[in-house]
Amino acid sequence: MISFEKAGKRFGTLDAVKDFTLEIRDQEILGLLGPNGAGKTTLMLMMGTVYRPTSGAISVNGLDVVKHPNDVRKLIGIAFQDPRVDGILGAFDVLNWHLKMTTTLGKEERAERVEQVLRAVDLWDARKKRTWLMSGGMRKKVEDCKVLAQRPSIAVFDEPTAFLDVPSRLLMWKMIRELRDQGSTVIVATNMMDEAERLSERVAIVNRGKLVAIDSPEKLKSTTKGGEVLELTVGVGQQFPRELLAEFSEVQDVTQTENKVSVYLTSGRLLLPKIVETLTNRGVKIDSVHLKEVTLEDVFLNYTGQSLD
């Protein structure tokens, strides 16, 4: 179990992470979802004993990261956001060296594991190619493979499928799930909705260094403002009478970005005609109407303050 207790990290005057409290359960896949600069990488690097928290405490299996950094390092494997591989080495050597430093495996076992992961991601033929000559996606795969081969008890992936093509992304998700099934706790930072939704069991939404929501993707969606969104496009420059809609008890929230209005509500199907009628009676010109289920994206936009409320 990993616990963050009011953890914070300050860079100069900037609070990259602030008052962050979270418990990560054993053997779960936790998605850290947040916009650029939210503090995801900083969180992971604090847990990985690269940054010292400037406030609060973080412990991994009961071990404080500041007091017992070496014990914590033995438990964690991190696949960095931008691959940290020595360019003059080929993929095989990079992975082999990583295993040499992080595991107690013998030479043959290491070679076996490296071969296994490299074959799985289709890099076996390119195993000797210097990593700085590789494409961005290939290098990223090598970075992910470090942790996949290491099988640490806590595996951290920072945007594991950035730069990857679609089949590779699906494969990477599958391999990450398998890693969890073998007993690892997995933490995945991402700013891609589909990754958070399809890979993780719980999603923690981070914004400006703070935890703003945590739950399963389904729960997040269903508890967000009713579970349905009515998207309206209104005539440019029109005042939108929000207070009119607030009178419906089913309407939970109304947000507006320029001429796009999102109405979060329950039982939208029944309410739709009424809403349209009320608005047109009030002289609001409606260009289009679209009713849909809440997606994780809506949840995300809602929590990360893109809305006007």
Next chain:
Amino acid sequence: MERDIRILFSDTFLVGIMFANFCIDLFVTAATFSNLISSSYFLMIAPGSNFLTAMVAAFQSGRDVWREKYIKDLASYLFTLPVPRRLFAASRVAGGVARSVIATFPGTLVISYLYGILFSPKLVDAFVIVGLFSLGIVGLSMAVSAFASSIEVFATVRSAIQLYLSFLSTIFYPASLFPVIVQPIVETNPMTWAMNAFRSLSGQGSSLGPIAILVAPSLAFALLGIGCYLWYARL
């Protein structure tokens, strides 16, 4: 212990490839020098060019540390590895020394041959001297890199140190040829000590005295380097 050696080797291996060209360099320099200039003069300055190579190779350690820190940001990866940092710092120093001894290996052999000590126990002394000298420089370069905020700062400090070590020492001229004012500086230059130690190998008698002089400053610089590296690598 086993791990220490393993790390030493993997670290050496990791960046050691870059040093193959140093060896070639040295052969070429040695060959050119001995053809151009009378061989007695070559005997005098040969250890110097060898030490210069050692110095450049040793400074590479600091440059690596610096590169890891800023260019590739490998440092944050290395720091997540479960290796105690003290061991890590010490093995980096050891790796740096090993590299510069390897880089100067042919040079040291050639000079030892010219000195006629290739098959005597003094050959060991020759390597010990190169090793001690490198140890000091590696430490120094790591100390510099831990504080250098840009490659310019690092390069400038490196050049200053290299100038001091090469031109204000007895590599090319004996101390007596220097102006009286700078003579004390020349005499207290680690490069001078290293040169003296090496030259003493060609004579009769023991060279333990001149070697012993090298030990303290080299160890001091190495510890300084480790200390600075640990400071920089602190959590």
